[in-house]
Amino acid sequence: MVVWMGEIPKHCDICGKRLEKNFVDGKTIWGPWAIMCLECHEKFGVGFGTGRGQMYEIRDKAVKIMG
Numbered sequence: 001m002v003v004w005m006g007e008i009p010k011h012c013d014i015c016g017k018r019l020e021k022n023f024v025d026g027k028t029i030w031g032p033w034a035i036m037c038l039e040c041h042e043k044f045g046v047g048f049g050t051g052r053g054q055m056y057e058i059r060d061k062a063v064k065i066m067g
Contacts, residue, residue, distance in 0.1 A: 003063055004056055004063030008058060008063055009023055009035040011035075012034075012035065012036050012037040012040050013034040013035045013036065014028075014034055014036055014037075014040040014044060015037065015039070015040050017037045017039075017040075019035070019037060019058065020058070021057065021058055022038055022055060022056065022057050022058070022066065023035055023036065023037060023038075023055070023056055023058070024036045024037075024038065024041040024045060024048075024053050024054065024055050024056070025053060025054050025056065026041055026045045026046065026047075026048070026052060026053020026054065027045070027046045027051070027052055027053055028044045028045060028046070029044050029045070029046060030044070033053075038055075041053065041055075054066075
């Protein structure tokens, strides 16, 4: 299992929404990467995969990569 190694993010870097279950660590349409809620990733992310972004699921005190 692949897990998030840093502190578990609490809020979306773009809209500030509290992250409850899933988040994306991904590249934005503006270039820089961000921790995003799924809604912001849909609007401002560039997809999933190497060099694009990964989705994570928050589970208790651990975070598992979803894709």
